[in-house]
Amino acid sequence: MVSTVSMAVDLGGIKMRNPLNTASGTFGNGVQFEGFYDVGATLGAITCKGVAAEPWDGNPAPRLAELPSAIMNSVGLQNPGVEGFVERYGTYLAGLREKGCQVICQIAGHSLDEYRRATELFEELAPFASGFEVNISCPNIAAGGAAMGATPNAAAEVMSAVRPLTDRPVIVKMAPHDVAEIGRALEAAGADALSLINTIPGMAIDVHTRRSRVARPTAGVSGPAIHAIAVRMVWECAQAVRIPLCGIGGVASGTDAAEMILAGATAVSVGTANLYDPTCVPRILSELEQWAAEQGVSDINELIGAFEC
Numbered sequence: 001m002v003s004t005v006s007m008a009v010d011l012g013g014i015k016m017r018n019p020l021n022t023a024s025g026t027f028g029n030g031v032q033f034e035g036f037y038d039v040g041a042t043l044g045a046i047t048c049k050g051v052a053a054e055p056w057d058g059n060p061a062p063r064l065a066e067l068p069s070a071i072m073n074s075v076g077l078q079n080p081g082v083e084g085f086v087e088r089y090g091t092y093l094a095g096l097r098e099k100g101c102q103v104i105c106q107i108a109g110h111s112l113d114e115y116r117r118a119t120e121l122f123e124e125l126a127p128f129a130s131g132f133e134v135n136i137s138c139p140n141i142a143a144g145g146a147a148m149g150a151t152p153n154a155a156a157e158v159m160s161a162v163r164p165l166t167d168r169p170v171i172v173k174m175a176p177h178d179v180a181e182i183g184r185a186l187e188a189a190g191a192d193a194l195s196l197i198n199t200i201p202g203m204a205i206d207v208h209t210r211r212s213r214v215a216r217p218t219a220g221v222s223g224p225a226i227h228a229i230a231v232r233m234v235w236e237c238a239q240a241v242r243i244p245l246c247g248i249g250g251v252a253s254g255t256d257a258a259e260m261i262l263a264g265a266t267a268v269s270v271g272t273a274n275l276y277d278p279t280c281v282p283r284i285l286s287e288l289e290q291w292a293a294e295q296g297v298s299d300i301n302e303l304i305g306a307f308e309c
Helices: 079-099 114-126 151-163 179-188 225-239 252-261 280-295
Strands: 009-011 014-016 018-020 046-047 064-067 070-071 101-106 131-135 170-173 193-196 200-202 219-221 245-248 269-270
Touching: 014 114, 018 280, 070 225, 079 101, 079 114, 079 179, 101 114, 114 131, 114 151, 151 170, 151 179, 179 193, 179 225, 193 225, 193 269, 219 225, 225 245, 245 252, 252 269, 252 280, 269 280
Parallel strands: 018 046, 018 269, 046 101, 101 131, 131 170, 170 193, 193 245, 245 269
Antiparallel strands: 009 014, 064 070, 070 219, 200 219
16 A cells, blocks of 8 residues: 555654664564565665674574564574674665665674774774664673673663764664663663663473573563563653654564554564564555554654553
């Protein structure tokens, strides 16, 4: 259908033709889905898989386990490093920008120095990047494995380390806890937008072997099972900050995306649904456009944060 509603949104300076984005790690870097639909002509933006300054091997197998209405993953941000990423995907990603799909590159690191180095490399080597998403859920090796953004001060430190190194928009990918307090700290440190939530830590035990169903005792849970939690956290964060949000968590339909927008999200990322239905994005976009038209508005921005209690 041809939408009668303007679907364009501005995610902290990243101007998207529609609110649909992809959650990092669930969409590869776009090219993997070209056999299902024209990625560059469909999405408002893609968020690439997290990349560090140097290659990471990631966690040992098994890395994935299926749960009722969810997936558990312990991939460990395996990546080829910024130079390898640009060499492998740079030409394709530049082509997405030419088609009007914004490209958000995710920055990963285990220390402030690693975040700085990755940002500097992206600035030098990735002119196709519309902006950057900083993943503050990476473990801080120097602090015994706690997430880099586990507290407001720690999150602000990462943001403050990255902010002076780029004039492009910087989004921060938040862990699913203390989102209002940490969101305020990130806004004060210069973040242009926030994306939330990341996966929720969980466990799955094989009762026959008495071992974890993935290689580590705990892993990140994503998918429809966490959607209501994600909507609640988007709403909480939206009450605390003035910068735009990208809502992530169990989005598998236009209705799911609409909930995120009503809760306060400017953009919405599709994650786990890509893994079990690689054709889902065009359908979700069509459903979202239909919903917006039924609301009687001329612009999708009129519906951002329009939840009434």
